[in-house]
Amino acid sequence: MESSDLGAVWLTLKLATIVTVLLLIIGTPIAWWLARTRSAFKGMVGAIVALPLVLPPTVLGFYLLITMGPNGPVGQLTQSLGLGLLPFTFPGLVIASVFYSLPFAVQPIQNAFEAIGERPLEVAATLRASPWDTFWSVAVPLAKPGFVSGAILGFAHTVGEFGIVLMIGGNIPDKTRVVSVQIYDHVEALEYTQAHWLAGGMVLFSFLVLLGLYTFNPARRKTL
Amino acid sequence: MSFEIRAKFRVDRNNFKLDVDLTLPGRGITALFGHSGSGKTTCLRAMAGLERTRDGYFALGNEVWQDEAQNRFIPPHQRALGVVFQEASLFPHLSVRGNMSFGEKRAPLIERRFALPQVAELLGINHLLERPTTELSGGERQRVAIARALLNAPQLLLMDEPLAALDIKRKLEILPYLERLHSELSIPIIYVSHAPDEVARLADHLVLLDQGSVVASGPLKEVLGRIDLPAAFGDDAGVVIEARIAAHEVDDLTRLEFPGGHIFVSRRHEPLGTPLRCRIHARDVSLALVPQVQSSILNSVAATVVDLGPTDTPGHVLVKLDVAGNPLLARITKRSAENLQIRPGLALHAQIKAVALLA
Numbered sequence: 038m039e040s041s042d043l044g045a046v047w048l049t050l051k052l053a054t055i056v057t058v059l060l061l062i063i064g065t066p067i068a069w070w071l072a073r074t075r076s077a078f079k080g081m082v083g084a085i086v087a088l089p090l091v092l093p094p095t096v097l098g099f100y101l102l103i104t105m106g107p108n109g110p111v112g113q114l115t116q117s118l119g120l121g122l123l124p125f126t127f128p129g130l131v132i133a134s135v136f137y138s139l140p141f142a143v144q145p146i147q148n149a150f151e152a153i154g155e156r157p158l159e160v161a162a163t164l165r166a167s168p169w170d171t172f173w174s175v176a177v178p179l180a181k182p183g184f185v186s187g188a189i190l191g192f193a194h195t196v197g198e199f200g201i202v203l204m205i206g207g208n209i210p211d212k213t214r215v216v217s218v219q220i221y222d223h224v225e226a227l228e229y230t231q232a233h234w235l236a237g238g239m240v241l242f243s244f245l246v247l248l249g250l251y252t253f254n255p256a257r258r259k260t261l
Numbered sequence: 262m263s264f265e266i267r268a269k270f271r272v273d274r275n276n277f278k279l280d281v282d283l284t285l286p287g288r289g290i291t292a293l294f295g296h297s298g299s300g301k302t303t304c305l306r307a308m309a310g311l312e313r314t315r316d317g318y319f320a321l322g323n324e325v326w327q328d329e330a331q332n333r334f335i336p337p338h339q340r341a342l343g344v345v346f347q348e349a350s351l352f353p354h355l356s357v358r359g360n361m362s363f364g365e366k367r368a369p370l371i372e373r374r375f376a377l378p379q380v381a382e383l384l385g386i387n388h389l390l391e392r393p394t395t396e397l398s399g400g401e402r403q404r405v406a407i408a409r410a411l412l413n414a415p416q417l418l419l420m421d422e423p424l425a426a427l428d429i430k431r432k433l434e435i436l437p438y439l440e441r442l443h444s445e446l447s448i449p450i451i452y453v454s455h456a457p458d459e460v461a462r463l464a465d466h467l468v469l470l471d472q473g474s475v476v477a478s479g480p481l482k483e484v485l486g487r488i489d490l491p492a493a494f495g496d497d498a499g500v501v502i503e504a505r506i507a508a509h510e511v512d513d514l515t516r517l518e519f520p521g522g523h524i525f526v527s528r529r530h531e532p533l534g535t536p537l538r539c540r541i542h543a544r545d546v547s548l549a550l551v552p553q554v555q556s557s558i559l560n561s562v563a564a565t566v567v568d569l570g571p572t573d574t575p576g577h578v579l580v581k582l583d584v585a586g587n588p589l590l591a592r593i594t595k596r597s598a599e600n601l602q603i604r605p606g607l608a609l610h611a612q613i614k615a616v617a618l619l620a
Contacts, residue, residue, distance in 0.1 A: 156350050159311055162337040163344040164413045165367040171338075174363070178354040 042235060044211045045219035052127070052215060053195040056134045060142035060191040061184065063135065068143045068187075069172070072150035087140045094137060098204025101133050105205075123205075130206040130213050134195045142191035149183020150176060186250065193246045197239070264322030266291075266417070266449065270307045270314040272300075272473070279303050279314075279473040287322060289465035290443055290450045292481075294457075300473040301453045305419050308451065309344050310337035321417055341372065342417040343410030347425050349402035351394040357405050358390040364413035372414040380408045383445065384438050400431035404438060411446075418442075418450045424459060432459075439463055457497040461485070461540045462619040486588025488570035488581045495573045499542035500588050501619070506535045514559075517616075521585030522562035526616055538619040543572075543579055543590035545615040550601055552610050560613040564589060566605050569598065578603075582611055 071083055089097055105111045105123040112122055123129030153176060161171040177184070199217040206213030208222070216235055223232035264287035272279040279300040285291045293301040306312040308319055310326060313334055319327040326335045343364075351360050361377055381387045384404040389397060397405065403423055410418060423439075424432045436459075442450065443463065454460050460467060460481075467484040469476040477484045484490070485500045504517035506529060515529040517537060524539070531537070552561060564582040572579040578598050582589040589611055593603075603609075 156346065156348075157352060159337075160344070160346070160350045160352070161363075162311070163309055163340075163342065164364045164409065165338050165341075166363075167338050170367075175352060175354075179352075181354075 039231065041210055041214075042219060042231060045214050045216045045235070046238075048127075048211060048213075049196055049215040049217075052130060052134060053192045055131055056138060056195045057142075057188050057192040059131070059135050060138060061188060064139060064142040064146055064187060064191075065184075067139075068146035068183075069150055069176070071143070071147045086143050089137045090140050094198065094200030095204055097137060098133065098201040101136065101201075102204055105129060105132070125205070125207045125209060125213060127206075127212055130202060130215075133201050133205040134198060137198055137201050138191045138194045141194045142187040145186035145190065146180060146183045149180035149186075152183075153179045185253075189246055189250050193243060197243065266322075266451075267318060267320045268304070268308060269316070269318040270304060271316045272303060272307075272312075272314050277303075277473065279307075281470070281473075281475050283468060283475060283478055285449075285451070285468070285478075286466050287449050288447065290452050290463050291466040291468060292460040292464035293451060293453045293468050293470060294455065294460050294464075295470035296455055298472070299470040301455075301470050302421055304470070305344075305421050305451065305453050308417075309342060309419055310335060310340055311344075324416075341415055342419060343413055343415035345403070345406050345410055345418070345420045345423045347422045349399075349406040351397075351402055351405055351409075353394060355394070356390070357386065357392050357394060357397070360394060360405055360409050361390075361412055364409040364411075368412065368414035373412075374414055375411060377412060380411050383411075383441060384408045398431065399427045400434045403427065403431075403435055407438070407442070411442075411448075415448060418448050420450060420452045422453050422455070424456070425454075436462065457494055458540075458619075461499070461501050461617075462538065482588060486581060486590060488568055488579045488590065496544065497542065498572065498579060498590055498592065499540055499545075500590055502539050502541060502587055502589075504537050504539055506531055506533050506537060508533070519587065521587050524560040524562075524613060524616055526618060529618070540617040540619055541589065541613055542615070542617070543592035545613060546582075546589065546591035547612045547614065548580065548591055548593055548597070548601065548603065549610045549612060553612060556612070558612045558614060560616070561610050562589075562613070564609060564611040566603055566607040566609065568605055569603065584611070 067086060071079060102124055103109050107116070107122060115121065115123055123132060157175050157179065158171055161175045166174060197217065202213065202215055202218055208214050208218055216239060220232050220235045223235070266285040266287055268281065268283045268285065270279060270281050281304055293304060295301045303312065307314050307317060315329060317327045317329050325333060326340050327333060352363065355363060365373070365377055381390060384407060386401065386404050386408060389401060389405070394402065394405070424435060427435065440463065452463060464481045466479070467481045468478045469484065469490060477487065477490055482501055502519050504519040504524070506515060507518040507523060508516040509528065510516060513528045514525045515527070517524050517526060517539065562584050564584045567581040567583050570579045570581070572592055576594055577592055578595050580591045580593060580598070580603060582591060591611060
């Protein structure tokens, strides 16, 4: 394996890890709200979160590119803060990946929160646990399978993305060139041996992730 | 501890109405009795603060937990109360001990009245402490739920049909523990039930609910002795008498004494002087104008007719009697009532065919 391949593997793992952590931090309150709210906006927010499931990554990438570009609102904000522009940088790739993988983390966690039901939370309240206390001491432990599924799916999905990386990240070695892009490059250059190594590795990795998910977490199979 | 519990709730949903205004004793067990749909569970949830009712008012002595007139509503987690639900609702991610300390940890130190081992002992769950909750029987789960609530140092314990999901064997297993709570703790308990047996056995004060309104509220003996409430208990109408074991006789009978007379029951194992609560169904009481000596019925007490009223079938009447201050009900046919010319003030003899001992 060439050093550029190793660089791509390392970058992919780094991206997926950071994105997974962010997904849990951002996805959990969204999942909690979606699971508990009686608001009229529930359907709308749920639909927006789920959009990446049906949209081609190029569509999402296109709009993110425009928003984060020099004339977009986010682009102007990052420029005025002296951060420069996000497209074609690693942080830009992280942000795009979080959007793209959000439903894969939110939905299992939301399902797990919904499965808890009202009663354990009521019991906690009658035992003088504040809502914040109840969330951490009852809801989160009871929804643990949902968090495991959400984290694994979010991680695996980030590893497997391609279209959005090309749109937002481009193809910069050690900055935005992840494994899926590297495979594409090898195939373009007719380097089938190198492509085989990476592609085969991806197949094995994906299989192991799903095997782990199905073996250790059978109850959550339906969320896939 | 002598305070009052004031509860006033009004709910008006599509097909459900609740309108109660209650003053309850701040001690002992108060039973909220009614059929399903009578509003007793909603009432309990409103007391816990799990449901907020419009025009609601709920106070425990001087402590006002809800007063919508002042826009005051203390959320459930800031109320010093415990709730035991029909299903034990133990936290599945915690062990028995974990569930109990969940309650204990969140009780302010100065309010704590019992330690975990003490409560485990009281409820007979010492040997279960390290078990996961999934390995418990229904009765054990319910006892753990009660222990968890007690360790949270409640000033009021609310129980929503805690025995309804259990079979008769488990019920009998848990009832003595509820009686211990009653006799050993000074926490007032509000107990929702639709089982006349449980109410007769446990309650001191009885509230009858029907279709969201209070039909009667008063001391258990008084409410059970009323004959203007035939619908509430139906065939189960009857009174409760507090008696005391007076003698164990040679022929395997035990004599119970109460003000107004004595009754014989099958041999009991309790020592002399033990108080026992007995339930006497109206259908098990017959009336005679003269003492019956040539009868197999052993138990007969002198009584005076207080009033007559209708009962669940048109062919019968319910007769309210006074036995030295204790109310007693008899359910007899209309024909017998006419033949014997039963009328208020008449002195006669009540024959008791069966006595249910409740403890």
